[in-house]
Amino acid sequence: MNSQPRKGEVGQPTTNKGHFAQTAKSAPATTNLPVEADGYTEMDVAVTDVLPRDLILDPEDNTFRTVASVDTLVDDVTVHVFNDDTADNTRPQLWHASDTVFVRRPTTPELAWDAPDGYIDEHLEASAVPDGAYVLDEDTNDYVKVNGDAFTDYGTGNTYLSLGPDERLVQFKSDATVSVRRTKTEAETLRDEAAAKEREKHDSFERSDTDGAVSQWASGISADRLRLEAQVVEQGGVHEFRALFDLEGNLVPAKNVQTRYGYAWAILSDPDDPNSDVTAWVNESKARKGAQRRKTMEKKGYREGIVKAPAKVMTGGSGTGLSGALTVSNYIGRADGGFSRDVEIVSTDDPGKDY
Incomplete structure (x- = not known):
């Protein structure tokens, strides 16, 4: 006889420490349309799409319990939820992969996660957890640092992570969804700053309409610059630029x-x-066709190509006063003065696209 808990039944507690539960005021009506409520979105989702930190409705007693982790094995899905009584352990709920469940999902990452400044929280499969990240440890309900890369045994389908200073080896299903906290990359931090500038622009317009045009313009320019800086960082501090070559493919000392x-x-x-x-x-x-541009340049003894060179974000425009400000824009320029022999050659013959 199968002693496993069936759909919606709560199994025996594990030794893991837990979080909290919320009692539903009334049984929510089942609907396929998400409903906003108290900073959360209430909705039906496939049980395979449940995420850690979702609040899942327990059909046993009509309470919302915080999801600790989700394991999927073929057609069975085990949702580990935190207890609501002593809040000192988790317990499994067994569902079929085709089941639909009712959840309350935080509408913003800030509500879903309480990551300190400089960190980001996300959901990853256990096999994709990077070295140096922090995994939510159900034994302590705290984030524990991962030591080394995840090891996956493809014979058993299990992934092993070394956690904490004692390098405790913890086993997960390879496709188990786990809660991960990691340091924000420089690019992510820059994009956060860009988003803040966009909010400043929006708030200024809401307060003063076009009377705040100058400050709105400044916030927009700053946001655009920060996004480009994030792009350069992600590209390793380099960018692709046009370069001049002779007909033998040698780089010519020339700047555009x-x-x-x-x-x-x-x-x-x-x-x-x-x-x-x-x-x-x-x-x-100035020919519109790339082939014609190549032919024209070759008559002069040159071809145009592409190199990767050190890059930085620059701001430029023309004119003065407010009218001149309208021409100001940000762009990615060369950080080496316009030419260097210390570049990566991408192509020695690239006339560009037709236009």
Whole structure:
């Protein structure tokens, strides 16, 4: 006889320490449409889509219990929930993978997670937990540092994580969803700052409409700059730029310069000094077709290509006063003065797309 708890039944407590439960005021009506309530979204979800920190409705006593972890094995899903009485352990609920359950899901990460500044909380499969991250340990209801990469035994389908200073080995199903806290990357921090600037822009408009146009413009420009800085960071501090090559594929000491007639290549006298004297000018082709631009440049003895070079975010524009401010924009420029031999060559022949 199968002694496992069946759908919705609560099994025996484990030795894990737990969190909290919330009593439902009344049994919520089952609906496929999410309903906002007290900072949470109430909705039906497939039990396979339940996440740690969701509040799942327990059909036994009509209470919401916080989900600690979710394990899926073929057609069976085990949802581990924190107890509501002594809050000192978790217990499993067994469901079928095709079941639908009712949950309260926090509407923002801030409500779902109480991560300190500089950290981010997320849900990951156990096999994807990175070294140095922190995993929510059900034994202590606290985050414990992971020592080393996750080890997966593909024969059994289990993943093992070494947790804490005692390097305690904890077993998970490889596809088990676990709660992970990790340090925010520099790019994530920059994007958070960009989002804050966008909120400043929005709040200014709500308060003063277009009377706050200058501060709104400044917040928008700052947000755009921060997003570009995040992009550069994610790219390892480099970016792809156009470069000039001879017909043998050798990099030519030249930098792309905007002139009164458009962009042109300034051939440098000293390949080790991007600020050295210009010995010649090579105008870019203005042809709309890439093939024609290549043909025109080849007649001059050159081809245009692509290199990866050190990059930084720059701000530029033209004009003065408020009208000039409208032309200001951010862009990713070269951080090496416009030319360096210490670059990664991506292509020695790339005339660009047709336009």
